[in-house]
Amino acid sequence: MKLKRFGAPVVLAVVATIALSSCAANEDAAPAASETTSSLTGTLNAAGASSQQAAQEAWVAGFQTANPDVTVNYDPSGSGAGREAFISGGVDFAGSDSALNDEEIAGTFAACAPDTKAVDLPVYISPIAVVFNVEGVDELSLDAATIAHIFKGDITKWNDPAIAALNDGVTLPDANITAVHRSDDSGTTKNFADYLNQVAPDVWDQKPADPFPYQTGEGAQGTSGVIDAVTNGTNTIGYADASRAGDLGVVKIKVGDEFVAPSAEGAAAVVDDSPAVEGREANDLAVKLERTTTDPSHYPLVLVSYAIVCPEYADAAQAELVKAYVGYIASADGQTVAADAAGSSPLSTELQGKVADVVASIK
Template sequence: MRFQRRAAAVGLIAAGALLFSACGSDGGGEGQGGQAAPGGVACGGKESLRASGSSAQANAITRFVTNFEGACEGQTLNYTPSGSGAGRNEFIGGQTDFAGSDSALSDAEVATAQARCASPAWNLPLVFGPIAVAYNVPGLQALNLDGATIAAIFNGTITTWNDPRIAALNQGAALPANPIVVNFRSDESGTTQNFQRYLNAASNNAYGKEAEQTFQGGVGAGARGSQGVADATKNTPNSITYVEASFAQRGGLGIANVINSGGGQPVALSPETVGNAINGVRVSGQGNDLKLDLNSLYTASAPNAYPIALATYEIVCSNYADDQTAQGVKAFLSASLTDQAQQGLPEAGYVPLPAQFKQRLTDAVNAIQ
């Protein structure tokens, strides 16, 4: 099973389907003794945890597991990136110890998850990955866009690069009169769904399309996977796409600065600016159920807050029937929140959790029974 988890994650990396630790360097753990390893992680509990779900977080989970194994001798997590829907179903069906998901439990799933747990299930947003608006316009060194303009590009309302609405945000830039080529994900994708949620929220629903896992904009050319849209944009002058930040960076694409809903200065994408937006996100769940009000992320208005990011949850039981499982899940999640685990994320295209948000997650993890 450990090989299955790692092979699946490596396959995803090779396909380019992933985005832009934990107490390993803090020293060895105490194995199954239930004592705290250096770094504050209480090891112990179930030796081999099972989880499945979101492929968007798979590379982060692989990093977390490596550090978990180094800190808590004899313990591991076998994670299968089978997709968010499958992950939720397998957790609700009792096949796994927790689920990874690009979406929180739906209203219909809350009751069945509670029946599986014999307690409320909690949505814990552990991994965030920024989504870049990436472009290839020869000679254009920088591009500023706001939510309404991005939405108008991706639903086909704005069709040329020198459109007055783009020009107004880019004073003095040499914008060509060429048509805009939109590249979109042709496969089902949590990135597509979250990006379209952003387009609706940031444009006051002027995007006018449902936020499905398939692109609904009705314009442009499709390419499969994150690497596919990045390559299509790299190879097509005057094109634009949405893609996880690491793919845009590796492809040498331009990344648009985004003017958030506060209407201030354009904000460049970076771990710090995405972290600023995460710190301002509201929680719509109750107590330690940290289901997010994602509209509050997409409509971030704080200065220097980049508002386009995908959040993935770990869905857990608040009170496991088996104490060993509860202790193992707490150990893994606690290890994933250590400084070393978080600091290793940017090179893979994820964002370290800002301190304020991490503390709230830590409190919720510590409350698992």
């Protein structure tokens, strides 16, 4: 991998709505974070990326089994909501499919010690699936430009010549397309938009951001909302973390001269070939994804989801809980748990080591 850097009113709403309780987590069987007796105690609150939900459920179950006096709560409220809650001090760390932006970094972080800036630590790598529910269609292949035209509202019929040209032999219905996007601020949206902007910039002409940029299609709240809308609608298409695709059809996207299905291996290959975001502190491990590959062993519609943490916390007790939990989820054992639960791609050994170095320095 090319990532080189390493080194040492909303608050109450988020805390009140945290959905993942220790009781629920412990009902699910999952490998324990450790077999040793733990002296940790307290409550750790986090919120953010709904893409991480399946992984977080498994991580919480494993961690709480090994640390029975710790309660971990994770609210999959979306990346934007998670970052907002963390910045305001409503949670101890955020899960986010978007790294902190320059404006956020320039601000203050209520949970952190004075004059301390939060950092982005990769903990979850997953392909984004373009999912569909189209009458009579089991397989669908699309290139980036066609996907962009569909979600912009330029292509409105399933039997449009541009779709038909990519799907020889597939009977496409003369039916209206319902394109479902995230209605909330979403890191999944930003990654989806970044892929389209990099690969089909003449069509997707808006700068990638957490809000969906066009006044088209149908909006739905969170990953679950998108999946529900595509599943329960007619002739629908949407995008979501691949772990949530379920029984929906999944588009093969064009990479080079081939059409490629989402895979953990293809997602990992893109991350390994991508550089670090420039201009960040040495302990910030944000990745600038390079999506223009033509290598069909790669799947460029991928997200890297982060744990956003303080290098130094205002509350030393919370620092110890964050250090233990984030250290676990980014470890080889934690990454295996996520892969089993969510089909994600484990961090490379190199990246695991860099995250571990930063986690070890949390105080």
